[in-house]
Amino acid sequence: MSTPSDTDTNWSLAAALGAALGASACCTIPLALVSLGIGGAWIGGLTALAPYRWLFVGLAIAALAYAGYNEWRLSQQPGCDCPTIFSSRARRSVLGLGALAVLVLVASPWLLGVSTSSTTQQAQATTAGSGQRGASATPTSFRQVVLEVEGMTCAACPRAVKTALKGVDGVYSVEATLKPPEAVVRFDPKTVSVEDLTKATAGAGFPSSPKSPS
CATH class of the missing domain: 1.10.132 (Topoisomerase I; Chain A, domain 4)
Structure with a gap:
């Protein structure tokens, strides 16, 4: 030896x-x-x-x-x-x-991942807070889009997607989930476009596209 x-x-x-x-x-x-x-x-x-x-x-x-x-x-x-x-x-x-x-x-x-329960609680808190603040929280011109995100494989991935989207000017709120692999984004269409949002996720390594309505 x-x-x-x-x-x-x-x-x-x-x-x-x-x-x-x-x-x-x-x-x-x-x-x-x-x-x-x-x-x-x-x-x-x-x-x-x-x-x-x-x-x-x-x-x-x-x-x-x-x-x-x-x-x-x-x-x-x-x-x-x-x-x-x-x-x-x-x-x-x-x-x-x-x-x-x-x-x-x-x-x-x-x-680094956010548990499902924590994500749900955050979403509920955001909804409640939006209801209390009313129009002062998000201007009436805001738009919401659901992006289908590719490449998310673990609990930390939604945080990376959320961080990338929140760094875009004109984005009010983001909720990203692993299952289903998507991100719900509220944004000002006068400031940012859906294409800008998909570029932001692609720049973080996660290509995305608007989810087609069912």
Whole structure:
């Protein structure tokens, strides 16, 4: 069996972080980019990674497990001449922080997602508030459109869509849901068009189109 080294731990931890980033690329990274005002059709390439999410999750867990195993091997040989760069305390601190970062990245789509009940409560609160504020909340010229959104695969995706749409001038309110994958948008047609709205979602990596009336 090869002699353990902290270089092996560092490389495996780096691989775990890279795989965790891949696991979050389909949802969390687009949301972060949109929140920073960064957009473009190229983001759709990130959302296309969604089918491979669990592969990245598996790689992240395997690499993290190997990093922990390698550190355990180092701890079992205190008297050996194992090549090390950092002290045992520093290595364990880095490993612990790295493990936490991996877990947060892997779980981020769920951590950032809004539950169905929360979305319903927010929608009810918005409706109630609109009724109380009356015409002062939304001008009589407002229009409502339902957009069918493509590419939403997890609970964080509706938040990315909502963030992109709310950043468009003339939009009063947005409610985005995963099931069904759509966004209800209230906007001022004098300021913004439906085409502008679909461009905004496409720029966040989620193409959309107006829903045809049933």
